Amino acid sequence: MAILGIDTVAIVVADGRKAIAWFRDVLGLDIAYIGPSESNPDPSVQRTPENPGHWIELGPTRPGTRVHICELRDEVEPGPTGITFVTSDIHADYERMRAKGVKFLYPPKRMDWGEWLCEFEDPDGNQFDLKQPIDPGPWRS
Numbered sequence: 191m192a193i194l195g196i197d198t199v200a201i202v203v204a205d206g207r208k209a210i211a212w213f214r215d216v217l218g219l220d221i222a223y224i225g226p227s228e229s230n231p232d233p234s235v236q237r238t239p240e241n242p243g244h245w246i247e248l249g250p251t252r253p254g255t256r257v258h259i260c261e262l263r264d265e266v267e268p269g270p271t272g273i274t275f276v277t278s279d280i281h282a283d284y285e286r287m288r289a290k291g292v293k294f295l296y297p298p299k300r301m302d303w304g305e306w307l308c309e310f311e312d313p314d315g316n317q318f319d320l321k322q323p324i325d326p327g328p329w330r331s
Contacts, residue, residue: 198247198258199273203314206242206261212313213257214239216290217275219248222256268315280306280322287320298322 203209213219224237225245242259249256257273277283280298287310288294295309295317306322 195253196255197252198256199271200258200260201271201273201312201316202260202268203312203316204261206246206259207240208313209259209261210239210242210246210248213248213259216287216292219257220250222247222249222251268311268317270317274319274321277320277322280308280320283320284308 201209210221210224214221221239223245224239224242224247246259247256248259284294284298293311295311298306298308298320301307304324308320309317310320311317
C-alpha cells in the first residue's frame with residue numbers, strides 16, 4: 191500500500207454561502223459536492239449553494255485535489271494556509287482577481303528558482319499562494 195495523494199484540503203470560513211460564491215466566482219473553482227446538513231447526515235442528500243450543508247467541496251473531478259470549505263464554529267485566527275493554487279498565466283489571473291476585489295500581499299514576482307509567485311487573501315483573511323510553474327506540464331487543461 192501507498193499514499194495516493196491528497197483528496198481535500200480544509201479551509202475554515204465564517205459563512206459557507208459567501209465562501210462558495212468567492213471560491214466559485216473569484217477563483218473559478220467548480221462546485222464538486224455540497225453534502226448534507228449535520229442534522230441530516232445522509233450523504234445521498236445534496237444541498238445547494240444557497241442552502242449548503244456541512245460538507246462543501248470545490249475543485250476538479252477526482253483524483254484532483256479539492257478545497258473543503260469548513261464553516262467557522264469557534265474562534266479561529268485566519269492566516270497562512272500553506273495552500274498553493276497553480277495558474278498558467280499569473281499576471282492575467284492577478285489582474286482578474288484584483289478587479290474582483292481580491293487583496294494581494296504583493297504582486298507576482300519571479301522567484302530565484304524561476305517560477306512566478308504571489309500571495310492573496312480570501313474574505314476571511316486566509317492566505318494562499320498563486321504560482322505559475324516553469325513548465326505547466328501536468329497542469330495543462
